Amino acid sequence: MASMNDVATRAGVSIATVSRVLNNNGNVNEATRAKINKAIKDLKYQPSRVAKRLRSKSISSNLLGVLIPDIENPFYVDVLRGIEELAYNNNYAIIMCNFGQDEKKEKLYLEILQSEAIDGLIVAPAREDDPLLKKMVKDGLPVVCVDRGLKDSNVDVVLVDNVTGAFTAVDYLIKSGYKRIAYIAGLVEIPSSLLREKGYRKALEANGIPFEKELVRFGDSKHKSGVELCEELLKLTNPPDAIFTGNNLITLGALETIHKRKLRIPEDIAIVGFDDMQWSSSLNPPLTAVRQPAIEIGKRAVELLIQRIQDPERSCIQMTLNTQLIERSSS
């Protein structure tokens, strides 16, 4: 790989001048500029982002970190798509890390990201009070949280109105005539699991239905826990007539169990899922779902992050997007 020095030598100038034409600052003679540009072409020179990054924290290295909990979950994939698209448009590359809901892994990735000297970070933190992350924020790293917040910290947050989203889903089930509605939740530690439970409870209450503990099950936010917890619910002496599932993967798992038991949806058991997917209409049956604007979340996050990089002093924003109930035939 040719270096700036090589270019300078070939063009018969100093590296400073090369740097000037590269970054387009400072005056430089048209003739020398041409010479240098030719040398760059000839040598197929490409500036080293690494050296640039090392040199000055002050200048943008055009590298963003993204740290997400679970790439298996199509919701996060969509968020990622949004992030990737807008980052690309703004000339940022992305270093993507997936911690699979594993806190140890998250910590390692945070350290790596830090030591890669990224310009900013988009993260869905494992815990709302992650100490390492909080420290990084305090140390001045621009951070935007998605899907989950970070307590007592100076970060922008992009999320969705989980309470209302869950409320709408459960209320819709009740209005459709279902009486015993279960909720299969994700990890207890994740705020959205709790917020969705809150919405669930509110809907019951608003319709005068008593809350029953046995109808709410917390799992680990993955496919398998959807399978198993649904199994548990259906085995109840007094099983539910409808299920509200806490995320994409759980929905798919629950569906699997229901199909295995040859139950009809929605006649035997209705289901409404949190998170819509592009192919939810091709599921059996087409799934009624609470749609989060995942791509939009990703884009907004990048937007806020770039703003913060450019102006670290600007006060923080909490952006709450709305969910939308997509009515199909599973309920």
Add this chain to the structure above:
Amino acid sequence: MASMNDVATRAGVSIATVSRVLNNNGNVNEATRAKINKAIKDLKYQPSRVAKRLRSKSISSNLLGVLIPDIENPFYVDVLRGIEELAYNNNYAIIMCNFGQDEKKEKLYLEILQSEAIDGLIVAPAREDDPLLKKMVKDGLPVVCVDRGLKDSNVDVVLVDNVTGAFTAVDYLIKSGYKRIAYIAGLVEIPSSLLREKGYRKALEANGIPFEKELVRFGDSKHKSGVELCEELLKLTNPPDAIFTGNNLITLGALETIHKRKLRIPEDIAIVGFDDMQWSSSLNPPLTAVRQPAIEIGKRAVELLIQRIQDPERSCIQMTLNTQLIERSSS
């Protein structure tokens, strides 16, 4: 962020000694080692990967690049999961780029990756004769191709037996009694589209069924082209009685069209898709599919890449994994 210098100062030694204890090479007195370790703890020192990377090409920077065509496609997401898992186990971080089948974007990302001084690259190239990529390989960057190869180049390749996979699917359809079988393919430029067509043709031939041009449609490998090309096929005066779809997204798109037209599967039209998904059994109807071992592909790629990083001279390997036909009820 504390630097090595800070640590050295605090421990009252030179940076060389700090470097020695950090990298565990060269002798160093137990007492000084202790002092240094304490200083590291006190300052929460973290080495800069950037500086390390800049300093020496010779040493591993523990950074791998991954360049994939389409993160919307669950197949690539699974490959990515495999990559991520094994990379993590081997202490590598990943810089992930998604070029969305856009060659311009691919080129930009290749340049970025290069200038980030990655240790190695896993890529599913847009074209088999990508000149920039070929140059990077020639310049000594360790590269492993997945899903697609790179012509005349010294790279390891991990892929799947596309011909046999397609053959099995189409042969299965024929054996099940279908006579007019269509193939909705992905982009013509992508080798796997062609190889799967080859398998499709071979199966027709083996069963004495004439090839009909109007039954094969090439699209852009995305959901939307699945929707549209399926529409075209169903509108034919003599429409197919079965469809073989060239990838995940196409399958989902085709399914959407079939459902929109209220056709029964498989009575009115059967479908077998290339690529299985975790939730294919929850589709309507459960999808018969050609399963690629996507996670395995990712893992193998990392394995080969790390080997190549450690021994650039080792001769190249082309690893072909088998597909598996998962019989469900869409055919």
Add this chain to the structure above:
DNA sequence: GTGAAAGCGCTAACAT
């Protein structure tokens, strides 16, 4: 066993 110093590729202040 430890330190001094060169250098990786670049930017930016200072000279000329």
Add this chain to the structure above:
DNA sequence: ATGTTAGCGCTTTCAC
């Protein structure tokens, strides 16, 4: 308009 140089944080050779 252009060149010289210090320095970003680290590794590594060569002294001591």
